[in-house]
Amino acid sequence: MSPSPVADKVVICVFDGLRPDFVTPELMPNLARFAGQGTWFRQARSVFPSMTRVATTAIATGAHPRVHGIVGNAFYFPQATTAHAIDLSRWDDVSLAIEATGGRFVAAEPMGDVLARAGKRMAVVHTGSAGSAYLINPNVRENGHWTFSLLGREHTRTPDAVDEVIARFGPLPPRRLPRFEETDYAERVFREHVLETIRPDVALIWFNEPDTSFHYRFLGAPETLNVIRTVDDAFGRILAWVDAQPDAERYAVIAASDHGQITMADALPLSELLRGAGHEGRRAAERTLEGAQFTMTGGDMGEIRILDGGTARRDAIAHWLMEQPFTGMLFTPGGDGVEGELPGTFSLSLVDLDHERAPELVFTLRSTDDPDEYGHPGLGLMTKGDVPVGGGMHGGLNRHELNTTLVLRSAGSAEGLVDERPAGIIDIAPTVLAALGLPAAATMTGRSLLGAPLPSATPRICETGRGTYRQRIEVAERDGSRILLQGGRVD
Structure with a gap:
């Protein structure tokens, strides 16, 4: 049964990496004012891993990675x-991945497909990577939709959109940190071309700030705060355009982020340390697997795939990690739904990562709620070579990297409400579709934030470990879907 529509248009503004504790009247007056006009889901969460491309797909499909x-x-x-x-x-x-999967690299049905089937159009202005621009609407070309990438023609499946924008607005802006020029250019394209000229049913803009500056200019640095104000100004212009429309009440507006960030206190040469323990690996960034017994991704979390040595090597690496003071959490497939098949690890199913593409071992590095030099809570460790020490990172289960900004203003949503019940980025796509009177796709595990209030959910705390190594995770079970609240090592 289809829901009753409450909007004719939906406008979505995503601020990559924006922690909700940065949404203050002093720093982001437009977004703070907007939060007072709608419902602010203050305990909204990302998915695990809390990385941009994983989270982008969760926003597009309304599902966890175990599904998408x-x-x-x-x-x-x-x-x-x-x-x-x-x-x-x-x-x-x-x-390569699209070709290998016959066009089914994203295994769940995205909202773009549902919209196209209903004869509705989606248009995207994206300032992030080619993968992120692709994942927000994977079948954009087949759907007859429109995705503009600020990085150029080769970063979108609809390169004509880039030609169209350059013809009207001039050359693409230079790539400089912080992304002041990119923010202003993208906002103008979104407001003047997408909202005013194309007028799609669903319009989405993805700002690459403050994520980029959090990474490389640090969370509380003056340059970062300045670019946050620039992004907030851009949002204010978009909101003013919506509010000036004669049918403004028929617009639903969503402001969101895909994840948060925490500050990196130190960087570890994890691959080299594992080599010293007898395991020869290659980091993904090396772009080769020559001589590798395992491959590893990095950041403040990563996956380990065994290429030689099977389960015995995986278990040896996991047991070695349990003995290290820098290790946070460990996950393996299978098990009983809480503990993984290797005792002392959590099951990948507990964090909705148990897809057939999932690795044999997932780790996070240790983090705390301690403040960084600017007073922002959340300190962690990362693998060497990703961002500068002192920069921000995300991917793990620290509550400050999981906690996302999520505000909805629409008919059918409460005004000025701060909702503390568990919600998440998996709820965005079902909400967009419900606002337009469309049912959620069968693969969506999130739920609409419109209409009936979210159910209350008692947090469930799970703990496991081996010897002196203990880890704990807190989740909220909610009508068939799970919101990950936080997790980490227990002292």
């Missing part, structure tokens, strides 16, 4: 290539 199949920003995917792990920021790797 994008299990990392980069991961070993031998169906596409055995030469190296695929990096989903690169279009050549994304193309």
